[in-house]
Amino acid sequence: MMREYENLSTLHTNREPARTHYIPYDSFEKAVAGNPADSAYYQLLNGVWDFAYYARDIDENESAPFTESIPVPSCWQCYGYEDPNYTNVNYPYPVDPPFVPDDNPMGVYHRNITISESWAQRRTYIVFEGVSSHLSVFVNGTKVGTSMGSHLPAEFELTPYLHQGENDLTVKVRKWCLGSYLEDQDFFRFNGIFRDVYLLSRDQDRLWDIEINADDKNIVYTGEGTCTILNQNGTEDDLSSPILWNAEKPYLYTAIIHHGSEFIAQKIGLRKISVSPLGELLINGVAVKLKGVNHHDTHPEHGYYETNDELLQELKLMKSLNMNCIRTSHYPPTPYFLEMCDQLGFYVVDETDIETHGFCTRFPGYVGYDTENMDWICRRPEWQNAYVERAVRMVERDKNHPCVIFWSLGNESGYGENFAAMSQWIHNRDNSRLVHYESANTVGNPDTVDVVSYMYPDLSRTDGFAQSDDMRPVFLCEYSHAMGNGPGDLMDYWRLIYSRPKLIGGCIWEWADHTVLRNGVGLYGGDFNEMTHDGNFCCDGLVFHDRSFKAGTLEAKHAYQPMWSKMENGQLKIQNCYDFTNLNEFTLFWEIETDGKITDSGSLIVDIPPHTAKTVALDYQLPEQCALGCFLNLRLVKGETEFASDQHDLEIRRVSSPLCDSSNTLTLTQEAEYILIHGNGFTHKFNTHYGLLEDVNGLTCGMTQLSVWRAPTDNDRRIKSQWGYLNNDNQSGENFNRLFNKVYDCKLEGNSITVTGSLAGVSRLPFFRYTCVYRFFDDGSIDVNLSGTVRENCIWLPRLGFEFKLPKSAQHFSYFGMGPGETYCDMHHYANTGMYQSSAEVEYVPYIVPQEHGNHYDTRLLKMDNGLTFASDTPFEINVSEYTSEMLTEAMHTNELVKADYITVRIDYKVSGIGSASCGPELIETYRFSEKEIQYGFRISID
Known part of the structure; x- marks a missing residue:
């Protein structure tokens, strides 16, 4: 029935x-x-x-x-x-x-x-x-x-x-x-x-609906009753000199409708939305870029319910991250949310409560989006009213909000006559905004949509859309999937977006991790014995479920920041990326940082109108030389908030510390499978069977390892099976996590030990054949120089480097590298190179599913507080952790992690980037560790 x-x-x-x-x-x-x-x-x-x-x-x-x-x-x-x-x-x-x-x-x-x-x-x-x-x-x-x-x-x-x-x-x-x-x-x-x-x-004779039409010149109310327009001073305004609304300067008037005994207020912004002949999105005639994020209503303890205070706090966080656009994925938000978007200044893609991609799986054998099945319901005429009425209810509720610039027909629901009917109704009802629907691209983007929209295209495809003959704006409604550690490709997208007028920006997927918090642990699909679930795919937020920031959050802030700068022929050139704001509303602070110390600083106001660039003269003094590096640090500040930062390597002459002699005061003796290196007050132990350092003057506590494995990140989900032996699959990958280190020869010559060996995963041909030379010096320091060749048909590596075990007491360390947060080769632009203090405990990042974290890119010095120091003239990468990669690989929840009995210190030649391949394109080739010929070295010193 x-x-x-x-x-x-x-x-x-x-x-x-x-x-x-x-x-x-x-x-x-x-x-x-x-x-x-x-x-x-x-x-x-x-x-x-x-x-x-x-x-x-x-x-x-x-x-x-x-x-x-x-x-x-x-x-x-x-x-x-x-x-x-x-x-x-x-x-x-x-x-x-x-x-x-x-x-x-x-x-x-x-x-x-x-x-x-x-x-x-x-x-x-x-x-x-x-x-x-x-x-x-x-x-x-x-x-x-x-x-x-x-x-x-x-x-x-x-x-x-x-x-x-x-x-x-x-x-x-x-x-x-x-x-x-x-x-x-x-x-x-x-x-x-x-x-x-x-x-x-x-009232018995109540006024029902209120429609107020506003453009860039006037506010028009044609309904019953009287309408009074107040400006922000609370005085009546005839709009003879109207102040326009935009996301940077969200000026709102108040319309008070008086009818019977009732007074009804509506906040109104004057603004006009249009498209230029170049396909640019224009707000009040000015081309804007949408620096956005997708927002779900999600709370770790309350599900769909967020209080107004919580929503307001989220919006303020977004504003602090230089975001100016929100897609209400995938349904209309609360009315209060839009009121705050009007007030704080956001461009909103208001999305209809429609998503039907589950029709793809109505038959077995689902592989990707099957548009024939997904289109089934949106082509059924008996469903058309159900579709259209959802658009009607959204548009009628939200029509007076200046923040709403696009009406979106829904998400991932194919395309058919029902969407065409929705678009027709919206266009007839409201021609002041643009209609958006990403799935229209499955049928060639018919004229029912005003914006050409895509999800997760790689850079090449994105550029192709930007250079097509279709002159509608191109919008990435979802890009840079922020699941777990990441995303790592934001700057690449934004270099391209700024270079193409028709690329109007996009919305990162998505704002916050979806979890259910129980006993302090974030739970996800599969933790509740569901009949069907999708694991931790919902833990894909730019911020954690408590809205605390990740490194990816700060990388997004940097990509979206209103100031980009570069050094050209020794001169600083600053680009104002704002659409309506002069940089003279901010203070530009600068510092000269030499070897981790501030040697000069100052501040100034720079008068740079929006969309323009200017060369800026800074009156600073540079040292003649440095040991680790000399940098110009920039910060753009208003009040207590930093909106932008940049760093430039000034490349002054670097002077390395002189090398100690390797003389006859050292004694190297071989005992069984060990070589003992004795010097003035120190002893090192080298294991000839494994061809590795086993002890560095009592400062380490176990065998060093040469390794390539990292605990897969969420963004490694498609490549990890080619890397490791996972889920009992011994067929797909190189089995990097089940590694054999074969030593073919270990030769002692003078004060050096030369090891010839190879690395291979179980059941596989060696993927790396190497020679490693250890040279020992009178002061106890050790030079490690690794050279080798990666097998030609081997997949690109997660990383390559040495892992040292240190006592748990060696928690604290300092380093000269990129920080203070974790950085990778494609996710470091938010960070500065400098001298930082940290600890293994602080380095832990509690991703919902444990994974690779805590790396520091472009490091030149690491000094552990137990006296062990690693340094190189060539930048390397470090990772200091209370957990091993194996522990992080096996654990599925944070509470499953048990700290190791030692600290693991990684000294890596290189680490592959992070990317956003959890639901996006494969890692950009530039950021893959795909080198075949390896030359890498560093010095170990002891205090």
């Missing part, structure tokens, strides 16, 4: 027509202040409600006994009713639209509402801003209406069902409905009343 929530002809009952979001106030002054709690016509119903959970839905007329309670807003899985389920593509039930399983869980909510005498003389409405997935509303035992569309408002008039005094309100929420087929987003599947619920008291 078809149920109401499976019937395409009844998407809702008695729900009010979509309208602009607003709160009516009972005075002009209250409307200007804009605090809903002060309105006599507003009653927030958030709080603790009675609650009953049923594993299958009960008859709507059946009354539920309430023995438990639950906060509203919330998701019931976060309170122990069912386990969470993370799935990306696959539907968590059979693909049989519009039908859903008979055992359809239900949450029943109950509370009393009080209608005062004054409210009883007026009309009363209830607004649900977000409910997953189908709700039925009852007042005093009578059914009021139904709705679906989880991230869209549902409003019902309650007047006929109410009486003055106490009234009984019951809401029955079903886990699944036909609308669930349109909500197959890549996230944890939660349910409940997860956004605000409130009552509105309205």
Whole structure:
């Protein structure tokens, strides 16, 4: 039997027509202040409600006994009713639209509402801003209406069902409905009343919708009542000299609509969106670049529910990271979120609550996006109303927001007649914005979209789109997948974006890790015995689930920063990357840093208009020489916030420390499989069987290893099987993690030991044949020089270098290299080369799934606090950790890691880059360790 929530002809009952979001106030002054709690016509119903959970839905007329309670807003899985389920593509039930399983869980909510005498003389409405997935509303035992569309408002008039005094309100929420087929987003599947619920008291002859049209010249209101326009000083403004809105300078006017006894406020920004003949995106006639991120509503303890304070804090963090664009992936956000985007200044891609990529997997054998299957539902005429009404409800709610520049039809749902119908409706309703839909590219980007959009193209494809004959703007709606350690390719994309007018920017995927936090541990798909799940693929945020930053976060800030600089013929040239802001609003601080010490500094104001560059003279003094390096450091600061930083190597003469003699005061003696190196106050131990140092004057505590393995990052997910023996697969890879070091010869000559050997994975031909020369000096120092050849048909290496074991007491160290955060060859632009203090404990980065971390690129000196020092005139890479690569490889959660009994210090020739291949292009070749001829050396010193 078809149920109401499976019937395409009844998407809702008695729900009010979509309208602009607003709160009516009972005075002009209250409307200007804009605090809903002060309105006599507003009653927030958030709080603790009675609650009953049923594993299958009960008859709507059946009354539920309430023995438990639950906060509203919330998701019931976060309170122990069912386990969470993370799935990306696959539907968590059979693909049989519009039908859903008979055992359809239900949450029943109950509370009393009080209608005062004054409210009883007026009309009363209830607004649900977000409910997953189908709700039925009852007042005093009578059914009021139904709705679906989880991230869209549902409003019902309650007047006929109410009486003055106490009234009984019951809401029955079903886990699944036909609308669930349109909500197959890549996230944890939660349910409940997860956004605000409130009552509105309205005039009998209430004003329903409010539309205010604004461009770059005027604000026009043509509705009923009177409209007063106030500027930010709170005075009435005739707009004879309007101030325009943009993301850098988000000037807002306030429109107050007075109708009957109600005063309604709308924040309005004057701005015009257009496209240039070159395909540039223009805001108020100025070409802008979208420096964006995809944002999901996600909280590690509350699921879909984020408080207004939490949302505001996120937006402020984004602003501090130089972001100016947000794609609301993949559904409309809360009204408050858009209000803050208007106020703080963001360009918003407002996305319809539609994603159906699970249709790709309705038959076995799914390999990538099967557009024939994915298109199935969007070509079905009986589903067209379900598609179009979601666009209607989004557009009507959000139409007055200046921050919204694109209407997006949805995400990863193929293309068909239903999307064409959505686009047609939107274009007819609102021609002031552009229509976006990435999946339109599967059918050649028809004229139903105004923006050509792509996901995760590599640089070559991206450049091809930019140089095509299609003069629509090109937008990367998802790029640089930020899963785990990464992303590592942002600067490469932005060098290209700035060079091509038609490339208008993009949105990093995505803002925050999705996890369920239990006992301090972030959990993900597969941790809840789900029927289908996608592992940790949801742990793909630019920030951790607590919104703390990763190295990738800071790399994004650098790529998006408003100032780029370079040294040309000894002169500093600064490019202003802002679209509307002169750099004279900031202070430019500069420093000369020599061998880790500041030797000169200053500050100045630079007058550089947007989109222009200027050579800037700095009056600094340089030393004649340095030992480690001399750098110019730049910081662009406003107030207490640093918006940009750069560093330039000034390349003055470097003087190395003189080498100590290797004379006859050393004694090298061979005992069994050891060579002992004795000197004045020190003894080293070399193992001839393994051809490796076993002890450096008691400062190490085990055999050194020559190795290439690193614990795979999330971005190594497609290459790791070619690297290692993983998941009992002995066929795919070089088995770098099951390594044999073969010594063919170990020869002592004077004060040097020469080792000839090879490295090979189990069951494989050696991939690296090498010669390593160890030269010993009177002061106890050791020169290590490795040369060799990587097998021609060997896959590119994760890394290559030596691993030293140090006692746990050797926690602390200093280094001259890139820091203070982790850096890699493709993820270091945010960092400066300098002298830093750290410890093995501090170096740990708690990625949700343990993986490679803590590397420092471009290092020239590492000094452990136990007296062991590593240095080289040629930059190398270091990693100091309480965990081994093997430990990090095996662990699936942070709480599974147990610290080793020693500190592992890696001294690497090179480490491959990070990239963003977890859901993007393969690592750029430049950042792959693919060299075949290796020459590498460093010096070990002791104090």
